[in-house]
Amino acid sequence: MLPTEKQYVQWHENETLRHARWLSQSNQVPPARIVSVDDKTTADEAYRLACAGTSMLWYGDFHNARQLLQAINRRIERSEQRKISKAANKLNKSAESPHSDKSTAESLVIPNLFHQQRQAQAQRSRVLSRLLLELDAGYVSQLRRAPDVSAACTAAFGELDESCLLSFRDLQGALGAAGWRAKGVPIESLGLSVFPHYGVFAPTRHEYVQLLLDAPLPDACDVAFDIGTGTGLLAIILAQRGVQQVVATDLNPRALACASENFARLELDAVQLQQADLFPTDAPLANLIVCNPPWLPAKPTSPLEYAVYDANSAMLRGFLQGAKPHLAEQGEVWLILSDLAEHLQLRSRDELLGWFADAGLEVKYRLDTQPKHGRSQDTTDPLFAARSAEITSLWCLVPFDN
Ligand SMILES: C[S@@+](CC[C@H](N)C(=O)[O-])C[C@H]1O[C@@H](n2cnc3c(N)ncnc32)[C@H](O)[C@@H]1O
Structure with a gap:
C-alpha cells in the first residue's frame, strides 16, 4: 500500500x-x-x-x-x-x-x-x-x-x-x-497452511497454536473475538473448534485483506472481520476474547514492525483494560504472551500481574510451552540466556466476580 x-x-x-x-x-x-x-x-x-x-x-x-x-x-x-x-x-x-x-x-x-x-x-x-x-x-x-x-x-x-x-x-x-503468499506457512497441528501477505505478521513460529487447541473452551462459547487477527490464524482455530460466531479485528488493512483471503480459502462463514482499534463495535458480548499482542515493549522503527513491537505495551494494556465490558457472563480472556520481555528486563512479572488486577481480571489457569526456534538455540547470540529461557503462555483470565 x-x-x-x-x-x-x-x-x-x-x-x-x-x-x-x-x-x-x-x-x-x-x-x-x-x-x-x-x-x-x-x-x-x-x-x-x-x-x-x-x-x-x-x-x-x-x-x-x-x-x-x-x-x-x-x-x-x-x-x-x-x-x-x-x-x-x-x-x-x-x-x-x-x-x-x-x-x-x-x-x-x-x-x-x-x-x-x-x-x-x-x-x-x-x-x-x-x-x-x-x-x-x-x-x-x-x-x-x-x-x-x-x-x-x-x-x-x-x-x-x-x-x-x-x-x-x-x-x-x-x-x-x-513467495510466502504463494507457498503459505504450514501449521502442522491444524493440518492446514495460512498465506501471509506483505506487511502482515507471518506465524512462522507457531508453538502457541497447540496452547489454543489444548485450552478448554468456556462451557457456552457461541461468540468469540480475535483481537489483532493478522493472517486470521487464531480466528481459524476458534471457528474450527466450533465457535459459531467469531469476530476478528485488526488495525492494519493489509492484515484484514490477508485474513479475509485465508477465511475464504477455508470457506469459514462463521468469521466476520472489522477494522478496529482493539475491540469490534456493534458485536454481541463475547464468551471468549483471544489476543496475541506484539510481544516486545519497544518502539517499532517502521510500519512493518507494528506486529512485533508494542511501544510502552500500549496494545497489551489497552486490550486488558478494555476486555471486561465486552465479556458475556462466565466469559474468558485468553492472552497469548511470551515472557521474553521479562527475561530482557523490559517488563516484570509483577507489572503484568498488576495490569491484570487493574483491569478487574484474575488468572483462572495458565498453559505454557517452550519455543524451539533457531534463535533460542543460538549460543553465539549475546542474548542467548534470555532467548533460551523464553516461555510462551496462554493466560486464561476471568473477571474477579466470576
Ligand atoms: C503478533 S501479531 C498476531 C497476529 C495473529 N493473531 C497471530 O497470532 O498470528 C499482532 C497483531 O495485532 C495487530 N494490532 C496491533 N495493534 C492493534 C490494535 N490497536 N488493534 C487491533 N489490532 C492491532 C497487528 O496489526 C498484528 O496483526
Missing part, C-alpha cells in the same frame, strides 16, 4: 535532472544525495558510500546488485559483531563488582544489549536501504537480467502508474513476501 502522501526524489543522470516517485516501506525520507553505481563498483566502495549516508542508484546487472547487497551486509555484520562483543565485555565487567549478585549483573547487562541490538538493526537497515533501483510504471525494471517483479510489487505496494525509485531491500521484501 502506497502512503497517501506522494513523495518524489530527484537526481542527476549524465547531467540531466531526473525525478521519480519515492517509495520507502520504512518511511525513510527521499535521499538528498544519489550517485550512480554499476558492476564496476567494488563492495568496499559501496559500503563506504552507504555508511557515509550516500544513496546509490544501480545501473548494472540485476543479479550483481543482489550480490553487492550481500557483500555490504557481510561488512556490516563484521562491524556489528565487533561492537556488540566490545559492549558485552564492557557491560559484563562493570556488572562484575564484588557486591553485585548474578541477577543484579544480568539486570545491568541484558537490557543494554537488547537496545544495542535494536539500534544496530536500525542502522543496518538504513545502510542497506541505500542501494536503489529505478522501476518504470507498473514496476518494470530495465536492468540487465531483471526478473518480472511487477506482480510482487503490486501486491506489496499497490498499483503504480509512474516511474519510481526504491531500495533493493524493499524490493527483496516484496519478492520474499510473494
